[in-house]
Amino acid sequence: MIAPPRYGRPGRHLRRRWCAITAVWLWLSMLAALPLAAAEPVGELVPLSADEQAALGIELAAPEPAGAAMSRRYPGKVAVPNRQLRVVAAPQAGVIEALLVAEGERVEAGQVLARLASPELVAVQGDYLEALTRLGLAGSELAREQMLHAEGITAERRIIEAQAKRRELATLVDQHRQRLALAGLEPAAIEALAESRRLSSTLPVRTPIGGVVLEQLADTGESVAASAPLYRIGELSPLWVEVHVPVGALAGVAVGGRVRLPAVGPEPGVDGRIITVGRMVHGEDQGVLVRAEVTAGTEDLRPGQFTEVQLLTVAVGEADGPGRWRLPRAAVVRDAGDAYVFAAADNGFRAVPVTLLAEEDRTLVVQGELSATDQVAVSGVVALKAAWLSGAGASADGRGGDDG
Incomplete structure (x- = not known):
């Protein structure tokens, strides 16, 4: 005997699907209603009530003045300046009797590093x-x-x-x-x-400079020829940090500019000064060599170490033109190659055109007609953009009908 079908309460997954469909329908209904009220030209007021703002999840934040901006993080490499590097070689052919220092040890100028039997x-x-x-x-x-x-x-x-x-x-x-x-x-x-x-027949081998033994290039008992390298010595202050910057991100990067190596753990970040901006584009990554010199905090760096580098890309103190502001990335929208932010106004938002100056890790630095007292939408911006563009389209259609 076949049991009759059982009709119970809907499953949990069906209830969740029904709630999601209902939320999407309400959101689309709200956007459909907005263009009727938003019949203003592009860039002007997008009417929106407080309840509608809450329903769209719009949150506001004040723009932060940005006198200077740091670029996004680029991979960099720590290096010893050429003038501070020496390779200590065997002055005569012979057999290494003794190596008196090892990698990582600090040495003074004139110190005996090895002895040769020659x-x-x-x-x-x-x-x-x-x-x-x-x-x-x-x-x-x-x-x-x-x-x-x-x-x-x-x-x-x-x-x-x-x-x-x-x-x-x-x-x-x-x-x-x-x-x-x-x-x-x-x-x-x-x-x-x-x-x-x-x-x-015993010949002492001395270092011409003081510094740290970066590398030991021979072993005790080894027979070496004249000029065979034994050690590589480097003075580790100051140091270089070399980074390849994409060609399109070189605007504002110049000799004398500042770079920053972000903090790692509890240690503070390290600052440096740009001393070289290369002229050749490297084929591997289409980047241009930017070299900075670090004088303070070098004890936290190691030659050959890979690190992250941020470059100062906006000059400080320029008073001409609109102000510079730092905003979350989500606050800026693009349309037809232009950038905009939505600033809160009475009963709605106005689209303010801005110029993108720099891209930081989580923020953007822009230039535009804003003030520190403005409130800019930092979430729900996609819905605002849709309402703004829909209002612009309705305005264009209305003006076209009148002309026709």
Whole structure:
């Protein structure tokens, strides 16, 4: 036996669907009624009662004066300025006996970073000492020729030849001294070598600048050639922050402008100054290089770190023209390429044309005929725009009928 159908109460999903349909019908009915009252030209009053505003969910906020605006966040990279970077290389070929510092350590100018065992250093020292010996002999020979010439035994030509030989050997000694300096020996060590005449195969490698060891490029016991890199040293104050800015967003970006690295966690944000605006567009992202220098707060940054950067895009203090205002993104609507906001007026709203100056993270900076006492719609704006455009269309149709 087949049981008869049961007719109970509608399910919960049916009740929800019925409520949603009812709400949409009421909203459309309200919009249909608005154009009859909103028969004003474009840009003027859109009549709307308080009850209708509440039904459309319209909320108001005062525009915030914007003397300056920061752009949206762009990805940037922290870098060490070129003038503050050094690569410490092996001055002679040899074997690394010891590495005395490691990545992350701070070093002072002139500090010994590594020690090399270099047979070539022994050869350079030997050449220097040999040239010193020959120079001493040449000096003695010149003194002898001068004495013989004074006694009338030798001709003056012998003195001239001895002087030329001595100058030649003096030049050779200077040449070998320079080779020792290039090998990493300090002047005091070269003088000690000339006095003691003791050869050494151990060569200290020193850093020319103070800073932080950014990278260790060799290992203990490794055989390296002359000029092989051992360390990369960088002074970390100030630092550069490099960012690629789209070509269309470069308006107002100039050398001397300000940038800001937003705060991360409890730390405050870091400010910098633009020092370079590139001229080439990079093919990968169609961006232009903008480089800023950061002098304060560099202890919170690391070379190679990726961060977010905002650029100051609106100049401060310009008094000409309408004011600059900061508004939520939802407050601005666009129509036919123009931008508008809806400012509250008696019994409705008026559409105020504005010029978009900058796009920030959650807000826009605009320029237009507003004041700090105005109240601008920041929600329910889509419904306002629909009523405004419908009223404009009704006005155009009415004017067309009269003309016809």
